[in-house]
Amino acid sequence: MRERRQGLIEDRGVLPVAVRPPQSVFDVLVEFDAELKQGDRRYYEPYPTGFTELDEHLGGGIKPGELVLLGGAQGIGKTIAALQWARNLAAQSQVTALYVCFEHDERYLFHRLLCLESAGDPAQPGLTLRDIRQAVLHPPAGSPADLRALLHALPAARWAFDALTGYWEHLFLVKGNPLYTTWEVLHTYLRNVIAEQGRERVALFVDYLQKVPMSLHGPRVLDEESRITVVAEALKNLALAFEVPVVAVVAADKEGLQAGRIRLHHLRGEAALAYECDVAVMLNSHAVCMGGNDLDLVVFTVEKNRTGPADVNVVYRRRGAQFRFETAVEVPGGRPPC
Numbered sequence: 001m002r003e004r005r006q007g008l009i010e011d012r013g014v015l016p017v018a019v020r021p022p023q024s025v026f027d028v029l030v031e032f033d034a035e036l037k038q039g040d041r042r043y044y045e046p047y048p049t050g051f052t053e054l055d056e057h058l059g060g061g062i063k064p065g066e067l068v069l070l071g072g073a074q075g076i077g078k079t080i081a082a083l084q085w086a087r088n089l090a091a092q093s094q095v096t097a098l099y100v101c102f103e104h105d106e107r108y109l110f111h112r113l114l115c116l117e118s119a120g121d122p123a124q125p126g127l128t129l130r131d132i133r134q135a136v137l138h139p140p141a142g143s144p145a146d147l148r149a150l151l152h153a154l155p156a157a158r159w160a161f162d163a164l165t166g167y168w169e170h171l172f173l174v175k176g177n178p179l180y181t182t183w184e185v186l187h188t189y190l191r192n193v194i195a196e197q198g199r200e201r202v203a204l205f206v207d208y209l210q211k212v213p214m215s216l217h218g219p220r221v222l223d224e225e226s227r228i229t230v231v232a233e234a235l236k237n238l239a240l241a242f243e244v245p246v247v248a249v250v251a252a253d254k255e256g257l258q259a260g261r262i263r264l265h266h267l268r269g270e271a272a273l274a275y276e277c278d279v280a281v282m283l284n285s286h287a288v289c290m291g292g293n294d295l296d297l298v299v300f301t302v303e304k305n306r307t308g309p310a311d312v313n314v315v316y317r318r319r320g321a322q323f324r325f326e327t328a329v330e331v332p333g334g335r336p337p338c
Contacts, residue, residue: 020241042064042200042201042243043064043065043243045060045064046058046059046060046061046062046063047061047062047063047064047089047093047095047201047203047245048060048061048088048089048092048093049061049062049085049088049089050084050085050087050088050089050092051081051085051088051300051314051316051325052327053314054281054300054302054314057302057305057308057309057312057314058279058302058305058308059307059308062085062203062245062247062279063245063278063307064239064243064244064245065239065240065243065244065245065278066239066245066246066278066279066306067232067235067236067239067246067248067276067277067278067279068245068246068247068248068277068278068279068280068281069209069248069250069264069267069273069277069279069280069281070082070247070248070249070250070281070283071249071250071251071252071262071264071266071267071280071281071282071283072252072262072282072283072284073252073257073262073283073284073285073288074251074252074257076262076283076284076285076298077283077298077318077320077325078207078208078249078250078283079101079103079104079207079249080318080320080323080324080325081283081300081325082099082205082207082247082249083099083109083112083113083116083205083207083323084116084323084324084325085205085247086099086171086203086205086247087113087116087167087171089170089203090167090170090171091163091166091167091170091171093201094167094170094201095170095201095202095203096170096171096172096193096197096199096201096202096203097170097171097172097202097203097205098172098174098189098190098193098202098203098204098205099171099172099173099174099205099207100174100176100181100186100189100204100205100206100207101173101174101175101176101207102175102176102177102178102181102207102208102211102212103207103208103211104175105175106173106174106175109173110173111129111132112129112323113160113164113171113323114127114132114157114160114161114164115127115128115129115132115160115321115322115323115324116160116322116323116324117159117160117161117163117164118156118157118159118160118322119319119322119324120159120160120163124155124156124159125156126156126319126321126322127154127156127157127160127322128321128322131154131156131157132150132154132157135150135153135154135157136150139153140152140153172193174189176206176207176211176212177213178211178213179213180213180216181212181213182212182213182214182215182216183212183215183231183234183235183238184215184217186204186206186212186234186235186238187238187241189204190202190204190238190242190244191242194242194244202242202244203244203245203246203247204238204239204244204245204246204247205246205247205248205249206235206246206247206248206249207248207249208248208249208250208251209228209231209232209235209248209249209250209251209273210224210228210231210250210251210268210269212231212234212235214227214230214231224268224269225269225271225272227269228268228269228272228273229269229271229272232248232269232272232273232276232277233272233276235248235276236276236277250267250268250273251267251268252266252267252268253266253267253268253270260288261284261288261289262282262283262284263282263303264280264282264303264304274304277304278304278305278306278307279302279304279305279306280302280303280304280305281300281301281302281303282300282301282303283298283299283300283301284298284299284301285297285298285299286298286299286315296317296318296319296320297315297316297317297318298315298316298317298318298325299313299314299315300313300314300315300316301313
């Protein structure tokens with residue numbers, strides 16, 4: 001028996017990447033005690049999204065270890081909300097936000113941030129993408145074609161630029177590749193930001209989940225349902241392994257697009273998404289929920305919340321040209337129904 005055990009010990013292999021060895025309860029207790037003594041509260045402190053009324057329902061914001069889904073109809077403002085959340089984490093809480101976008105490249109997202117920040121000056125009408133394009137294509141006569149000239153031509157851009165300087169080292173943008181930006185790549189991104197750059201408070205944003213490809217080294221999965229299941233499980237595991245919140249934008253299926261109001265069960269791959277996520281926030285037009293003609297009012301519905309209330313609604317005004325949501329508003333007729 002002793003010889004057999006010795007042989008097993010000698011033949012033991014190396015654990016796969018991201019797989020942790022077992023810990024005894026005593027070891028967990030010792031680590032927990034050490035964290036308390038060092039004043040390390042990172043795992044327990046929520047990260048405020050900056051959407052104050054929504055954060056109240058989420059227990060202060062999104063939390064380390066959580067997979068948060070942000071869904072809704074096409075064009076409702078899912079990317080607007082996700083990028084604004086990432087911006088708020090970086091600007092207001094000094095959280096390092098990593099935004100991986102499969103729909104837009106880094107330059108386009110940067111332009112959207114300029115537009116978002118420009119609306120912070122009440123004396124300015126706010127910057128638009130068309131304004132930026134026109135300033136780039138038609139610089140003032142005799143001016144150099146550089147960023148300084150662009151800022152001079154657009155007063156709102158100067159305000160936006162000053163705001164960006166407050167967090168530009170805490171917000172990372174990257175264009176996701178639908179063939180190669182697998183969950184292993186996301187794992188590498190997080191490892192590099194946390195370990196190599198020494199960032200302690202980090203959040204990962206994935207825009208959007210259904211475009212994350214399968215691992216190049218894993219089994220070949222042909223149907224979309226199975227692929228989404230694998231990706232959702234992987235993102236949840238990343239949240240737990242690195243103790244960071246992972247926010248994933250999610251798309252609706254064909255039935256959901258025809259239903260009018262998008263609910264959690266309308267998402268592509270709903271069975272896996274509903275099981276794996278800790279929080280699910282669905283965005284819908286207030287006009288669809290309650291009628292009316294104001295298409296810029298958007299209802300944020302918390303449909304799932306493991307650590308707090310669900311089936312609660314908050315209404316925000318979308319400012320589409322500046323890619324931002326404004327403070328929640330009171331709407332005649334009361335809260336939209338759940």
